[in-house]
Amino acid sequence: MSLTKVLSTFTLAAAAIGTLYSCKPRGAESAVSGDAASKVYVAPGKYDEFYNIVSGGFNGQIGIYGLPSGRLFRIVPVFAQSAESGYGYSEETKPMLNTSHGFVPWDDLHHIALSRTNGNHDGRWAFANGNNTPRIARVDLTTFRTSEIIEIPNSAGNHSSPFITENSEYVVAGTRFSVPLDNDNGDVALTTYKQNFRGTVSFIGVNPQSGEMNIAFQIQTPGINFDLARAGKNKSHDWVFFSCYNSEKANSLLEVNASAKDKDFIMAVNWKKAEEYTKSGKAHKQAVKYAHNLYNEANHSATSTIMNEVLVLDPKECPDMVYFIPCPKSPHGCDTDPTGEYIVGSGKLAAIIPVFSFTKIQQAIANKTFDGEYDGIPVIKYEAALHGEVQKPGLGPLHTEFDANGNAYTSFFVSSEIVKWNVKTLKVLDRVPTYYSIGHLSVPGGPTNKPWGKYVIAYNKITKDRYLPTGPELTQSAQLYSIDGDKMKLLLDFPTTGEPHYAEALPADLLFKKQRKIYKIEENTHPYASKGEGTTKVERKGNDVHVYMTSIRSHFTPDNIEGIKMGDQVYFHVTNLEQDWDVPHGFAVKGSNNAEILIMPGETQTLKWTPDRVGIIPIYCTDFCSALHQEMQGYVRVSPAGSNVPLTWNTGKNGPQASDSTKKVAIK
Amino acid sequence: MKKLLSFSLIAIVAVMVSCNSSETKVASSNDTQPGAGQSGVQDDESQKDVVKVAAGSKDHTTLVAAVKQAQLVDALSNAGPFTVFAPTNEAFNKLPKGTVEDLMKPENKEKLQDILQYHVFVATWALH
Numbered sequence: 001m002s003l004t005k006v007l008s009t010f011t012l013a014a015a016a017i018g019t020l021y022s023c024k025p026r027g028a029e030s031a032v033s034g035d036a037a038s039k040v041y042v043a044p045g046k047y048d049e050f051y052n053i054v055s056g057g058f059n060g061q062i063g064i065y066g067l068p069s070g071r072l073f074r075i076v077p078v079f080a081q082s083a084e085s086g087y088g089y090s091e092e093t094k095p096m097l098n099t100s101h102g103f104v105p106w107d108d109l110h111h112i113a114l115s116r117t118n119g120n121h122d123g124r125w126a127f128a129n130g131n132n133t134p135r136i137a138r139v140d141l142t143t144f145r146t147s148e149i150i151e152i153p154n155s156a157g158n159h160s161s162p163f164i165t166e167n168s169e170y171v172v173a174g175t176r177f178s179v180p181l182d183n184d185n186g187d188v189a190l191t192t193y194k195q196n197f198r199g200t201v202s203f204i205g206v207n208p209q210s211g212e213m214n215i216a217f218q219i220q221t222p223g224i225n226f227d228l229a230r231a232g233k234n235k236s237h238d239w240v241f242f243s244c245y246n247s248e249k250a251n252s253l254l255e256v257n258a259s260a261k262d263k264d265f266i267m268a269v270n271w272k273k274a275e276e277y278t279k280s281g282k283a284h285k286q287a288v289k290y291a292h293n294l295y296n297e298a299n300h301s302a303t304s305t306i307m308n309e310v311l312v313l314d315p316k317e318c319p320d321m322v323y324f325i326p327c328p329k330s331p332h333g334c335d336t337d338p339t340g341e342y343i344v345g346s347g348k349l350a351a352i353i354p355v356f357s358f359t360k361i362q363q364a365i366a367n368k369t370f371d372g373e374y375d376g377i378p379v380i381k382y383e384a385a386l387h388g389e390v391q392k393p394g395l396g397p398l399h400t401e402f403d404a405n406g407n408a409y410t411s412f413f414v415s416s417e418i419v420k421w422n423v424k425t426l427k428v429l430d431r432v433p434t435y436y437s438i439g440h441l442s443v444p445g446g447p448t449n450k451p452w453g454k455y456v457i458a459y460n461k462i463t464k465d466r467y468l469p470t471g472p473e474l475t476q477s478a479q480l481y482s483i484d485g486d487k488m489k490l491l492l493d494f495p496t497t498g499e500p501h502y503a504e505a506l507p508a509d510l511l512f513k514k515q516r517k518i519y520k521i522e523e524n525t526h527p528y529a530s531k532g533e534g535t536t537k538v539e540r541k542g543n544d545v546h547v548y549m550t551s552i553r554s555h556f557t558p559d560n561i562e563g564i565k566m567g568d569q570v571y572f573h574v575t576n577l578e579q580d581w582d583v584p585h586g587f588a589v590k591g592s593n594n595a596e597i598l599i600m601p602g603e604t605q606t607l608k609w610t611p612d613r614v615g616i617i618p619i620y621c622t623d624f625c626s627a628l629h630q631e632m633q634g635y636v637r638v639s640p641a642g643s644n645v646p647l648t649w650n651t652g653k654n655g656p657q658a659s660d661s662t663k664k665v666a667i668k
Numbered sequence: 669m670k671k672l673l674s675f676s677l678i679a680i681v682a683v684m685v686s687c688n689s690s691e692t693k694v695a696s697s698n699d700t701q702p703g704a705g706q707s708g709v710q711d712d713e714s715q716k717d718v719v720k721v722a723a724g725s726k727d728h729t730t731l732v733a734a735v736k737q738a739q740l741v742d743a744l745s746n747a748g749p750f751t752v753f754a755p756t757n758e759a760f761n762k763l764p765k766g767t768v769e770d771l772m773k774p775e776n777k778e779k780l781q782d783i784l785q786y787h788v789f790v791a792t793w794a795l796h
Contacts, residue, residue, distance in 0.1 A: 628791060
């Protein structure tokens with residue numbers, strides 16, 4: 001071979017390999033900076049920096065993730081039955097899902113509000129909304145369990161919820177669907193929307209010690225739809241701001257008919273004034289029905305109480321309590337900056353982001369700089385309330401969060417991006433694409449008085465090609481960006497469970513040391529608890545049979561039960577006697593029209609079973625607990641109805657060997 | 669000729685290597701040991717496991733030392749469950765002189781492990 005031929009061959013080869021192993025990024029899509037992996041890698045045995053508490057949307061649950069790793073630690077059952085844990089299946093947890101409509105096994109959980117003290121995260125509770133059958137849930141952040149669910153009367157859809165005031169005084173609930181109020185005649189033609197349909201915003205008080213909720217008062221509003229809301233801070237502490245759309249009051253084809261007007265509103269509510277009006281007797285007592293459900297950690301049981309009345313204020317009788325501020329256009333988000341001075345409206349169809357000034361709003365109210373009224377409620381003049389507009393930020397703004405440096409981050413659904421801008425100067429500083437079609441975003445501490453900052457997480461609605469595809473149904477995608485520098489940097493892309501809407505994040509330190517490890521068996525006050533194997537028994541009360549059972553590695557006591565009959569309802573009350581961290585036991589019955597239950601150390605949980613056939617039914621432990629987990633089983637003998645097989649129970653009594661009538665053969 | 673060949677080869681390898689060097693280094697500051705059990709878990713609330721019970725007993729110091737020497741601390745800290753027939757120091761003292769010291773020698777570790785494992789039952793028994 002000639003020299004030139006060799007040279008050219010190798011040059012071509014080098015060039016070919018050079019393009020194959022191109023050092024240039026593929027384009028904007030793969031613009032991840034070089035050190036991204038080290039920023040999100042949490043080494044084995046180490047912990048994440050933040051707990052990310054993420055709404056599950058249509059799965060009705062809450063997902064607990066770690067940041068920056070994006071790992072999912074737990075799915076907390078809230079509004080949807082969880083066959084995995086027995087939530088909503090066990091006798092103790094079924095009452096949590098009771099409503100004025102009866103047992104509702106599912107809901108749509110959109111938003112999270114973490115409890116705050118003096119404006120900042122305190123790590124006590126996470127509140128979440130049930131959008132479909134209007135409810136608010138409270139989750140205990142030391143056990144990550146749902147402690148309480150309260151239903152909202154006079155509401156047909158609870159989207160604008162939960163949003164919490166600066167010192168956790170109230171959690172609010174605003175209606176998405178206006179309908180005639182509970183006490184009014186609801187049997188009206190749909191086209192009488194404008195005359196008969198109303199909205200309400202509810203202020204649910206939170207007991208500062210126990211966290212227990214109670215509906216302090218509701219405010220009746222015109223028939224508009226409420227989207228997101230935010231409480232004021234510092235000087236705007238007494239106020240909550242709700243974004244409103246469908247000021248057109250359409251009842252059909254809202255896609256078109258609720259997009260007609262150029263401006264809808266932000267509704268400003270002075271809840272301190274509302275409190276005073278309620279105290280002074282201005283509120284109307286209305287007879288309604290709504291459920292209030294509480295889970296008791298001492299007896300491991302939930303109780304459901306139907307409440308009968310609620311207090312409702314009418315803005316027409318309570319001047320200076322509610323104001324409308326015009327806001328383009330079909331707003332989705334309404335957010336207050338950490339100082340409480342600026343209120344940002346994000347209009348889904350708007351081409352700008354209006355930023356209102358609380359000081360100017362107060363001046364406008366004092367000087368009565370109004371633009372007429374909407375249903376008797378004063379409308380403040382747009383320019384009088386406006387601090388300024390962010391020009392050409394992007395297409396379809398939805399939601400804004402803040403860092404501690406005076407910057408705002410807004411999500412844009414239509415143009416699929418996050419835009420960073422300065423709250424005072426209204427200048428756009430940076431933009432990054434999200435993959436794809438971002439809904440909400442979250443900055444750790446973003447809605448608080450002192451955001452933790454560090455990251456912004458995008459929760460997207462469309463995934464398409466981001467991950468290995470899994471048929472037509474795909475996980476939702478999320479991206480983690482660093483906001484430490486001037487420019488946002490994409491660090492991680494991770495899948496999420498359910499469909500996250502809003503989320504909040506707080507430092508791991510706030511929760512880490514508070515976590516409950518076990519329930520002390522001495523503190524168990526469950527009426528059917530067995531605190532030792534010696535107290536186990538099976539009791540018959542007519543057709544109800546109560547099995548007081550214990551579980552400990554690796555056996556149940558009793559594990560052999562006879563004397564159950566067709567026609568019986570059997571209640572297995574299983575107490576987990578373990579007092580060791582992370583040693584739950586599971587329990588399941590063959591063919592039961594029920595789920596399993598998982599019982600934590602020191603807890604008692606009850607599975608109800610109706611035998612459907614004569615025979616021998618096995619029971620067993622479903623949660624891998626020990627070396628001999630496979631041996632953790634039992635049998636239940638079901639006899640025909642009216643049988644006289646006595647009720648007996650034991651653990652350890654085995655039958656004799658079959659009698660040896662033949663000669664034994666020696667086994668070599 | 670040969671020089672050109674090797675130069676080109678080096679060039680190709682250089683292209684490949686230079687692009688790979690932009691790959692991120694994984695942070696590995698705290699590699700956990702393989703086969704580690706739950707003995708290191710920080711937990712003051714749960715009931716003490718057999719290892720913690722033995723370690724807190726002044727009558728079982730010989731046993732604890734033996735279990736450590738036999739490298740059974742992690743295994744016995746795991747979910748088990750375990751019933752350990754735990755000889756007291758007094759019991760160990762009843763053995764022929766030098767037996768314990770001999771078993772504690774590194775070359776006799778397997779013998780020690782074997783003897784100790786005869787004292788462990790993977791189950792819990794209720795003493796009715």
